[in-house]
Every structure is written in C-alpha cells, then in structure tokens.
Amino acid sequence: MQQIRQRLSIIEMELRSELAALAPEWQALLLSDVIEQMASHDMCHHALYSKLVRLDAALCQLDIGLYGLCSDCEADIEAERLSADPTEQRCHHCDDQYNLQHRQELRLSH
Structure with a gap:
C-alpha cells in the first residue's frame, strides 16, 4: 500500500503543477x-x-481499504489497469459499459 500511496503522491504533485498554471491561488488548498x-x-x-x-x-x-475495487461492480480492478493508471476507478468490463453509455448520451444530447 505504501508504494501505491507514493505513486498517487507523485500524480498529485504533477497535477498540482498543472493547477499552478491555471489557478496558483488554489495551490495550498x-x-x-x-x-x-x-x-x-x-x-x-x-x-x-x-x-x-x-x-x-x-x-x-x-x-x-477499498482501493482497487471497481466503483460500479465492486470486483477487483485488473492489476494491469491499476499499474497503467493507479487512479483507475472501474474494471475493464464496467469501463467499457460506462464508455458505451457515455457515447450514447453524447449522441442524444446533440
């Protein structure tokens, strides 16, 4: 878990660098x-x-204690997905379903 927390900390530092360009006054929040x-x-x-x-x-x-569980079905998120992106929130199956639904919603709104 310490290794995961370190990876997430690195991601946070990178995102805060982006934030500095956008709204430096929010840096300390x-x-x-x-x-x-x-x-x-x-x-x-x-x-x-x-x-x-x-x-x-x-x-x-x-x-x-719920890291690595899909936010939709609560199954384990595949290790390779978490390795590629430690902020991943969905397993492969639920992510496919989410993206399909999102594309359909975009078509309906246009």
Whole structure:
C-alpha cells in the first residue's frame, strides 16, 4: 500500500503543477477544496478536474481499504489497469459499459 500511496503522491504533485498554471491561488488548498473551487467556477469540463476527482477517489479508497475495487461492480480492478493508471476507478468490463453509455448520451444530447 505504501508504494501505491507514493505513486498517487507523485500524480498529485504533477497535477498540482498543472493547477499552478491555471489557478496558483488554489495551490495550498486540500485536494477536495480544489475540486470544490473548480466546480464552483464552472470548470467541471476541464481535463484537470476529472484527473483530480479520480485522484481524490483513489486516495479515499486507499484510506478506507477499498482501493482497487471497481466503483460500479465492486470486483477487483485488473492489476494491469491499476499499474497503467493507479487512479483507475472501474474494471475493464464496467469501463467499457460506462464508455458505451457515455457515447450514447453524447449522441442524444446533440
């Protein structure tokens, strides 16, 4: 778990570097407060926002002992998915279903 926490810390430092260019005044805020600030400034569609939300979720899951479980079906997320992206929230099957549903929603909204 320590290795995972270190990887997540590195990701947080990288994302905070991106944040510095976007809103340097938010640098010292807690991750959850940064997310809240972005949401209140209508920045939910910014790529950094979704990365921060995923990171925050992964850190919370790690803290409560649920890291590595799919947020949809609660099955183990494949090790190779977590290795590629330690903030991954879904197993391969649920991620495919989510992406399919999201694409359909985008078509319906246009």
